[in-house]
Amino acid sequence: MSDLLYTEEEEALRSAVRSLLADRCDAATVLARTESEQPHDRELWKALADGMGLAGLLVPEDRGGQGATHREAAVVLEELGRAVAPVPYLTSAVVATETLLACTGEAAAELLAALASGRTVGALAVPFATAPGAALARVRYEGGALHGEVTGVADAAAADVLLVLSEAGLFAVDTGRNGVTVTPRTSLDRTRPLAVVTFDAAPARLLADAAEAEAAVRLGLRSGAGLLASEQLGLAEWCLTETVRYTKERHQFNRPVGSFQALKHRLAGLWLDVVNTRAAARHAADALATGSDEPNLAAALAQAYAAPVAVRAAEEALQLHGGIGMTWEHPVHLYLKRAKADSIALGTAGRHREELADLVDLQAPATP
Amino acid sequence: MTGSAIDAAELRRRTRALLAEHPPAATDRTDFLKARFDAGLAWVHYPEGLGGVGAPRSLQAVVGAELEAAGAPDNDPRRIGIGLGMAAPTILGFGTDEQKRRFLRPLWVGEEVWCQLFSEPGAGSDLAALGTRAVRDGESWAVDGQKVWTSSAHVARWGILIARTDPDVPKHRGITYFICDMTDPGVEVRPLRQITGEAEFNEVFLTGVRIPDSRRLGAVGDGWKVAQTTLMNERVSIGGMRIPREGGMIGPVAAAWRERPGLRTHDLHQRLLTLWVRAEVARLTGDRLRQQLVAGQPGPEGSGMKLGFARLNQEISGLEVELLGDEGLLYDDWTMRRPDQVDFTGREAGYRYLRSKGNSIEGGTSEVLLNIVAERVLGLPPEPRTDKDVAWKDLSR
Numbered sequence: 127m128s129d130l131l132y133t134e135e136e137e138a139l140r141s142a143v144r145s146l147l148a149d150r151c152d153a154a155t156v157l158a159r160t161e162s163e164q165p166h167d168r169e170l171w172k173a174l175a176d177g178m179g180l181a182g183l184l185v186p187e188d189r190g191g192q193g194a195t196h197r198e199a200a201v202v203l204e205e206l207g208r209a210v211a212p213v214p215y216l217t218s219a220v221v222a223t224e225t226l227l228a229c230t231g232e233a234a235a236e237l238l239a240a241l242a243s244g245r246t247v248g249a250l251a252v253p254f255a256t257a258p259g260a261a262l263a264r265v266r267y268e269g270g271a272l273h274g275e276v277t278g279v280a281d282a283a284a285a286d287v288l289l290v291l292s293e294a295g296l297f298a299v300d301t302g303r304n305g306v307t308v309t310p311r312t313s314l315d316r317t318r319p320l321a322v323v324t325f326d327a328a329p330a331r332l333l334a335d336a337a338e339a340e341a342a343v344r345l346g347l348r349s350g351a352g353l354l355a356s357e358q359l360g361l362a363e364w365c366l367t368e369t370v371r372y373t374k375e376r377h378q379f380n381r382p383v384g385s386f387q388a389l390k391h392r393l394a395g396l397w398l399d400v401v402n403t404r405a406a407a408r409h410a411a412d413a414l415a416t417g418s419d420e421p422n423l424a425a426a427l428a429q430a431y432a433a434p435v436a437v438r439a440a441e442e443a444l445q446l447h448g449g450i451g452m453t454w455e456h457p458v459h460l461y462l463k464r465a466k467a468d469s470i471a472l473g474t475a476g477r478h479r480e481e482l483a484d485l486v487d488l489q490a491p492a493t494p
Numbered sequence: 495m496t497g498s499a500i501d502a503a504e505l506r507r508r509t510r511a512l513l514a515e516h517p518p519a520a521t522d523r524t525d526f527l528k529a530r531f532d533a534g535l536a537w538v539h540y541p542e543g544l545g546g547v548g549a550p551r552s553l554q555a556v557v558g559a560e561l562e563a564a565g566a567p568d569n570d571p572r573r574i575g576i577g578l579g580m581a582a583p584t585i586l587g588f589g590t591d592e593q594k595r596r597f598l599r600p601l602w603v604g605e606e607v608w609c610q611l612f613s614e615p616g617a618g619s620d621l622a623a624l625g626t627r628a629v630r631d632g633e634s635w636a637v638d639g640q641k642v643w644t645s646s647a648h649v650a651r652w653g654i655l656i657a658r659t660d661p662d663v664p665k666h667r668g669i670t671y672f673i674c675d676m677t678d679p680g681v682e683v684r685p686l687r688q689i690t691g692e693a694e695f696n697e698v699f700l701t702g703v704r705i706p707d708s709r710r711l712g713a714v715g716d717g718w719k720v721a722q723t724t725l726m727n728e729r730v731s732i733g734g735m736r737i738p739r740e741g742g743m744i745g746p747v748a749a750a751w752r753e754r755p756g757l758r759t760h761d762l763h764q765r766l767l768t769l770w771v772r773a774e775v776a777r778l779t780g781d782r783l784r785q786q787l788v789a790g791q792p793g794p795e796g797s798g799m800k801l802g803f804a805r806l807n808q809e810i811s812g813l814e815v816e817l818l819g820d821e822g823l824l825y826d827d828w829t830m831r832r833p834d835q836v837d838f839t840g841r842e843a844g845y846r847y848l849r850s851k852g853n854s855i856e857g858g859t860s861e862v863l864l865n866i867v868a869e870r871v872l873g874l875p876p877e878p879r880t881d882k883d884v885a886w887k888d889l890s891r
Contacts, residue, residue, distance in 0.1 A: 127781060129785070130778065130781060130785055131782070131785050131786065131789060131791075370872045370873070370874065373874065374873070374874060374875065381875075381878065382874075382875050384874040385874065385875040385876060385877055385878070386877070387861075387865065387877060389874075390864065390865060390868035390869070390872075390874050391861070391864040391865075391868065393868055393874065394801075394864040394865075394867035394868040394871075394872065397798065397867055397871060397872060398798040398802055398867070401779060401795045401798055402772075402775045402776060402778075402779050402802065403775075404779075405775060405778040405779040405781070405782040406778060408782065409778050427771060427774055427775065430767075430768075431771050431772070431775045476764070479764070479768065480767075482767060482770070482771065483763070483767055486748075486770065487752060488748060488751055488752070488763075488766060488770060489755075489758075490758070490760065490763050491755070491758035491759055491760060491763060492755065
């Protein structure tokens with residue numbers, strides 16, 4: 127049975143991350159950041175990744191990392207979700223890092239160490255909606271360079287290096303080089319913006335040959351999907367806590383609105399969903415960390431459960447805040463946009479349920 | 495030896511000594527259970543002399559494992575669930591020494607079955623409004639009233655009873671807690687047939703029932719406080735055991751889906767998968783809750799478990815009836831029966847569907863439990879109340 131609790135060390139890590147975010151990443155700061163030319167908070171990233179060493183949690187010490195596990199990374203993601211922090215943690219320190227961990231070559235090892243240090247940011251160049259088991263977007267490798275386009279790449283604008291899949295294998299492409307164009311798209315979630323990346327004879331280093339590239343990418347996506355549940359947990363918890371606080375303070379009809387059963391029952395129901403999400407998210411983190419209890423199943427289960435909960439938490443938060451929840455000034459929309467984007471990212475809940483259908487032998491009806 | 499000195503090794507040693515002295519294969523079942531009680535291995539967290547040794551509750555598993563390995567009989571806990579889960583902790587918490595000595599041993603051994611006389615036709619969610627009257631008459635009390643939803647009343651020797659002893663004070667203050675002799679001539683038990691066709695519960699009519707004052711639990715007027723212990727234990731005992739994947743109501747639906755591809759539709763597939771996910775996550779939440787208890791960090795999460803399972807059981811069994819199509823139009827048996835114990839999953843889909851409707855009503859309605867979560871866990875303010883300072887006799891009814 128997996129360990130579904132938090133260790134003392136994990137709780138200590140949480141406090142450290144939370145206090146940094148309380149200092150550097152309040153809602154007003156995040157909102158202002160989304161409207162600036164520079165949507166990613168590089169200073170915050172530096173503090174988290176370089177200062178606290180959190181970018182290398184998944185990487186063993188002898189490969190340049192901190193030698194921790196998915197369990198600790200999940201705790202970091204809970205806190206980042208709670209703050210809707212605009213940093214490329216999921217994309218670089220989880221998805222790209224996990225992909226590189228599964229590659230055996232020297233170039234991959236070098237890039238892995240660079241990502242683990244936090245001084246280089248990486249992004250896997252596949253559409254953010256790609257589920258771990260889905261068809262993968264590929265570009266052409268021809269004449270020693272890459273050609274083609276990938277749309278919907280999350281955090282590409284913050285990345286120094288893109289991991290790019292082609293029929294010939296997985297390649298590293300430096301975003302500053304000639305032949306690489308990163309075009310930001312106007313994104314629903316501006317705290318994790320998407321971009322189109324175009325390769326026009328872009329110089330590339332081989333990270334993994336065709337034989338191991340696809341499996342590596344799928345492992346990266348699986349960890350991303352499994353740990354995204356922890357981000358969704360943190361996000362949903364913020365929505366619940368904030369809404370409970372608000373409904374205790376807000377008075378209408380000469381009573382706190384939180385004293386009306388119609389609202390209390392909705393919040394209690396949401397609490398129950400958050401409690402369940404915690405079990406699902408911890409289960410996924412532990413399964414990914416230990417490899418026990420079927421990591422594929424645990425990740426799909428967590429995503430199938432957590433994605434709709436996070437969306438509902440944000441939607442309930444908005445509704446129960448009333449008019450103020452509809453304003454640009456109030457942070458709840460940041461959470462709604464992140465939650466909705468997260469529900470598509472790395473595969474929708476429906477896609478993960480279909481994955482489960484295979485894994486637990488509940489097959490779809492045969493098509494006549 | 496004092497309780498604090500008893501560890502797992504010592505419990506293992508004592509259990510083996512019990513087994514050596516009373517080999518299960520050669521010992522009468524009841525005699526074995528009595529010997530186990532007297533050895534302090536019945537419920538190890540109870541005090542010495544009352545079936546325990548004052549050890550941590552988590553060590554019960556050590557005893558259980560030894561006994562199971564030796565093929566020892568158990569006390570059939572499902573048959574005596576109300577005694578074990580509700581009456582016993584209340585007697586332990588509020589009973590006199592004499593009451594504890596008299597009642598706990600036959601309760602645990604299963605010689606005496608207990609039932610719970612709490613709910614009334616006019617007092618369901620608002621249990622504290624109950625109207626069954628107990629009037630003091632010398633050294634005893636005379637009780638008149640009606641109780642309902644009483645499982646096991648027809649086989650019970652004793653009932654835990656709350657009754658109104660003072661109608662002139664607000665409702666929570668005028669209640670007293672008693673142990674009622676179910677063989678008293680004033681006790682009449684009638685089966686209460688429910689929507690499944692069977693009568694798992696009873697109505698109990700109390701007419702001039704005599705209860706000696708020595709069978710009062712706690713002080714006169716303190717019954718509501720005493721009852722809180724009973725009710726807290728009721729909710730703890732619901733959903734306490736670890737179940738394997740697909741161990742609950744989702745099991746038979748998943749099995750039917752696998753075995754009978756002809757029943758499958760795309761719509762049912764999506765809904766089944768959604769429920770499978772919810773059932774599996776609820777199971778993990780139960781695991782997490784137990785891990786918290788073992789680690790000595792009990793959280794408020796337990797308050798939500800029953801809420802979640804009630805909704806899940808209802809939705810899953812509803813889907814199952816629909817999945818079965820033609821067969822879902824049938825029902826296994828409407829015969830009026832009085833089962834000894836409740837089995838939510840034992841019969842067919844139609845029964846599961848109907849029986850699970852009770853899951854959101856029994857042991858606290860889901861609406862009341864949502865209020866409890868909202869107020870005690872989330873700290874939301876209570877609804878304004880109109881009943882707190884009104885004498886019971888002046889309440890509207």
